[in-house]
Amino acid sequence: MKKENPFPPVIHDEASGIEVPNQRYRDWERGYRAGCKEETSLRYRVNVSQTSTGKNGFECTVEGTGFTEDEILARSDSLVAQLEQRYPPEIKEK
Numbered sequence: 001m002k003k004e005n006p007f008p009p010v011i012h013d014e015a016s017g018i019e020v021p022n023q024r025y026r027d028w029e030r031g032y033r034a035g036c037k038e039e040t041s042l043r044y045r046v047n048v049s050q051t052s053t054g055k056n057g058f059e060c061t062v063e064g065t066g067f068t069e070d071e072i073l074a075r076s077d078s079l080v081a082q083l084e085q086r087y088p089p090e091i092k093e094k
Contacts (some may be wrong), residue, residue: 005029040066054089080083 007025012018048058058080064072 007090040064042075043065044076046079046083048083048087050087050089056087056089058083067094 005025005028007022007024007028009022010019011022013020013032033065045061049057049059053059060076060079062072062076067075
């Protein structure tokens with residue numbers, strides 16, 4: 001629920017008739033936005049599989065809120081790198 005800004009957006013100078021932006025209005029808006037930070041969350045689902053030849057496969061699904069696509073992709077790349085270290089390919093000899 002957004003509160004109503006108590007300050008007018010412009011101030012009217014009665015002597016000259018000019019409208020001037022109200023700094024208090026802008027400061028209140030900035031402060032209100034800072035207090036209403038968007039929550040962020042990430043949810044990963046990972047399925048690790050391995051073929052009969054020892055090649056690993058990773059199926060990753062990501063649900064994110066409050067992140068850009070580039071941020072999610074960077075985190076996903078980091079996750080894949082960690083999975084590759086944790087599950088190195090097993091080369092089976094014939």
